[in-house]
Amino acid sequence: MRADARRNYSRLIEQARIAFTEFGVDASLDEIARRAGVASGTLYRHFPTRLDLVEAVLAEQVTELVDLGRRLLTVEDENDALLTWLRAALLHALTYRGLAAAVMSSALDTGGEPASTWHAEMFEVGAALLARARQSGGVVSEADAADVLKMVGAIAWAAQDSPDSSAQADRLFNLLVNGLRRAD
Structure with missing residues (x-):
């Protein structure tokens, strides 16, 4: 690149x-280009879609989240590792208003397939953490990685416009966690 x-x-x-x-994340792309002092065409040359721009903005955060998940794969308490990562994924989804909906929408547009490399990496590490927790017997066997990650995204979406989004997200997250726990 020049x-x-x-x-x-x-x-x-x-x-x-x-x-x-x-x-x-629904901010005007033309306004972003104007603020950057470039023509809209320059923005679209670098970022053909809104999701491409969102991914670029979040690249460092996503890398940190994926790295955290990979480190947690070595933690002895599989359930705690899963919950730690799911909470971090929820906080990530709450980074920008509309982020969870944009990612969920892009996944729907692709038939549920990961919409991007970083989405695929997050799904992979989340699925591995969930599989470990299921194998240890701490999470219900019916728990499916795609469903659990959609629920995390849905929690972020539901909480984003709440006056106390953090507390709302915590309440909903705790409901999710309680639903995942295997009753003995």
Whole structure:
């Protein structure tokens, strides 16, 4: 990438992060381009879709979340490892208003298949953590990784517009966790 293209890319990411914080992931792409001092065509050359831009803005966070999941795969308490990662995934989904809905919508558009590389990596590590917890007997055998991750996204979606979104997300998350626990 040429130096000017790298600068434009960096400015677009910076301005998208600011706009997503202010307006959520549905922020105007043309406004992001304007704030970055580039034409809309430049934005679309770098990011053909809104999801491409969202992914670029969240790349570092997603990498950290996937790395956390991989580290948790070595933790002895499988149930605690799963719950720690699911809570981190929920906090990630709450990063920007509309993020959970955008990811869920893109998954629906692709027939439930991961919509992106980072989505696939998150699904893979989440599925591995859930499988370990199921094998240890702490999670109901019916728990399906796709369903559990959709529920985490749904919790973020439901809580995002609540006046106390953090408390709402905690209440809903605890309901999910209680539903996953295997009754002895």
